[in-house]
Amino acid sequence: MRSKLNLKMDLIQNTIQLVKQKLEGTESGHDWFHIERVWKLSTYIQEREGGDQQVIELAALLHDIADPKFHNGDETLAAKIVNEFLTEQKLDNETIGKVIFIIENMSFKNRNDAPQNLPLELKIVQDADRLDAIGAIGIARTFNFGGYKNNLMYHPDISPKINQTKEEYKKSNGTTINHFYEKLLLLKDMMNTNTAKDLATERHQLMLNFLDEFYKEWNVSL
Numbered sequence: 001m002r003s004k005l006n007l008k009m010d011l012i013q014n015t016i017q018l019v020k021q022k023l024e025g026t027e028s029g030h031d032w033f034h035i036e037r038v039w040k041l042s043t044y045i046q047e048r049e050g051g052d053q054q055v056i057e058l059a060a061l062l063h064d065i066a067d068p069k070f071h072n073g074d075e076t077l078a079a080k081i082v083n084e085f086l087t088e089q090k091l092d093n094e095t096i097g098k099v100i101f102i103i104e105n106m107s108f109k110n111r112n113d114a115p116q117n118l119p120l121e122l123k124i125v126q127d128a129d130r131l132d133a134i135g136a137i138g139i140a141r142t143f144n145f146g147g148y149k150n151n152l153m154y155h156p157d158i159s160p161k162i163n164q165t166k167e168e169y170k171k172s173n174g175t176t177i178n179h180f181y182e183k184l185l186l187l188k189d190m191m192n193t194n195t196a197k198d199l200a201t202e203r204h205q206l207m208l209n210f211l212d213e214f215y216k217e218w219n220v221s222l
Contacts, residue, residue: 011089015061018085022065027148029141030064041128048195051120059102059125078103108183127196130187135203138184139210146176
């Protein structure tokens with residue numbers, strides 16, 4: 001008979017297999033490697049901040065299993081997939097509910113709709129996901145997604161739209177540079193845990209340095 005530890009390891013490996021299968025061929029800013037980084041960051045933060053490790057790992061691995069922006073805006077599909085999969089894995093309903101709650105409430109666009117007093121597990125996965133949206137990786141992902149949507153890289157006459165509503169954010173086709181001001185540069189001060197706040201500081205500064213150099217080169221300020 002397999003030990004509880006072995007069963008947990010089997011669950012994680014089965015989850016990884018599902019995620020790799022579902023995300024095969026997806027836009028590279030939201031592919032398996034993004035999931036892997038968020039998973040590793042979540043584990044790193046959990047080791048320092050606490051929280052239910054299994055819930056955190058599962059939520060990190062499954063958080064983009066059906067990102068609405070790649071599924072015609074369907075915000076219910078992820079919960080359906082996760083519930084069906086984890087039920088098949090014979091996970092208890094309480095844990096399944098916790099994982100789905102994190103997935104449904106952690107995104108940037110849903111920040112104003114999320115309940116108060118969020119659980120530590122959500123805060124940790126949310127921090128990990130936000131950390132992967134800033135710094136060098138964040139810059140690369142932002143330009144990759146801007147190219148994927150065929151958005152302008154930059155236009156000096158188009159200003160950022162700060163404090164967008166959820167619907168405005170979902171429909172936004174602004175420039176890639178504006179996205180830094182509309183989201184990425186806001187994330188450092190939105191981190192929940194002390195561990196993530198420390199990690200975010202260097203990544204945030206790297207983005208500021210990049211923007212300074214970008215404008216210098218754009219304006220040919222030699």
